[in-house]
Amino acid sequence: MKEMMSMDLRQYRYFCAVVEEQSVTRAAERLRMAQPALTQQIRRMEEELGVRLIERAGRGIRITPSGNRLYERAVSLLQFEQETRMEVSDIEAGRTGILRIGVNTLSASRLVEWIEQMKRRHPGIILQVHQGESSALIERLKERSLDAAFVRLPIDAQGISIEWMEEEPFYRVHHPEYADADVIIPSQEGLGVFQTLSQQFGVVSQETCSDVLTLIGLVRCGQAVTLLPKSTLRELDMTGLVQERLPDATSTTALVWLTEDGQSALTQQFLKIVQERE
DSSP states (O other): OOOOOOOOHHHHHHHHHHHHHTOHHHHHHHHTSOHHHHHHHHHHHHHHHTSOOEEEETTEEEEOHHHHHHHHHHHHHHHHHHHHHHHHHHHHHTSEEEEEEEEOTTOOTTHHHHHHHHHHHOTEEEEEEEEOOHHHHHHHHHTTSOSEEEEESOOOOTTEEEEEEEEEEEEEEEOTTOTTSOBOBSSOTTSHHHHIIIIISOOOOSOBOOOHHHHHHHHHTTSOBEEEEHHHHHHSOOTTOEEEEEEEEEEEEEEEEESSSOOOHHHHHHHHHHHTOO
16 A cells, blocks of 8 residues: 655645746756755655656656646645635734624614724625624623624623623603503513613513514504613614603613633724724
């Protein structure tokens, strides 16, 4: 049994130079190496492969059919290696890569603006935006399936860095003819907005709906009264609905990321864009 081939990229470069120059002498000059050393490398490749790659043809050389096929493969390998180096370098510098952002249904009214800035500065990035409840986003952050997330406080902040975004009021929203409909909270029990509304504002409800568009639809047909932060109202069509500000009812949006070091260059640059918001 033949030993496993152990040729490296350096040898592929040597062979490509020989093929392209159609001369071992010229290839050695191009590679800035001694001709005997280059000849030895080609012979070693032939021994490892068990085939002839080049043959003498008068004063020059002839590339064998096996040599031509190896050349085609070698060019592809070298190009792949160069592209890989460039991609790795771009990721390290934050010029490309995947940026994974989590967002709570009721958070980050300026997210589109920040994403637009990020894409303009780094058009090569791949963006993934994931929506979810604040606690679920925190878990995904800790599992490293998200790079950063916009959430509603309060949250379990252990191991998490927090950038307070804005504190804003809540409004009671209802159909003008159905002001006494059942209250449906735009969050699930035990999570940020639910906890804020139930514990701090004394709102009691067993009905929840974290999909805001569905919730507004229920309000429009008189099946619900809900409570939403001001930023969410700005993003929705509230025509014909009554909006009453709740006294002393506020909630805070925050950008969060893992405290420990090691954020990607993309994450660091996105955090910088958000922190420049003022």
